Amino acid sequence: MTTFNTIDSNDTLDDFLSTEGVSFLYISRPNCSVCVSLLPQIETVFEDFPQVKTAYVNQANVPEVAGRFNIFTVPVLILFVDGKEYLREARIVPIEPFRDKVSKIVDGYYNE
Numbered sequence: 001m002t003t004f005n006t007i008d009s010n011d012t013l014d015d016f017l018s019t020e021g022v023s024f025l026y027i028s029r030p031n032c033s034v035c036v037s038l039l040p041q042i043e044t045v046f047e048d049f050p051q052v053k054t055a056y057v058n059q060a061n062v063p064e065v066a067g068r069f070n071i072f073t074v075p076v077l078i079l080f081v082d083g084k085e086y087l088r089e090a091r092i093v094p095i096e097p098f099r100d101k102v103s104k105i106v107d108g109y110y111n112e
Contacts, residue, residue, distance in 0.1 A: 004056040023053040035075040
């Protein structure tokens with residue numbers, strides 16, 4: 001299973017988003033049952049995409065993330081291409097349609 005890097009500050013988040021390529025951010029809060037159950041499934045999805053940088057943000061530790069990305073519910077899954085938001089999913093995320101969307105974006109980026 002892919003393990004996501006933990007982002008614990010705004011500076012670390014800036015560094016993560018400033019790199020080129022495709023990157024993925026999983027944002028959650030403590031005591032969120034959906035967040036806890038969805039994360040392992042999403043980690044499994046990204047095993048198929050080793051070229052994608054992945055990270056996890058606990059909103060309780062980095063509260064600015066909510067304002068920065070206009071987050072009103074968790075979990076929020078955001079895929080970035082060259083630092084720009086390209087795909088966003090929130091709360092209840094069907095895994096196979098999500099995998100298909102990620103696959104199209106990653107394949108398009110790395111196979112052009």
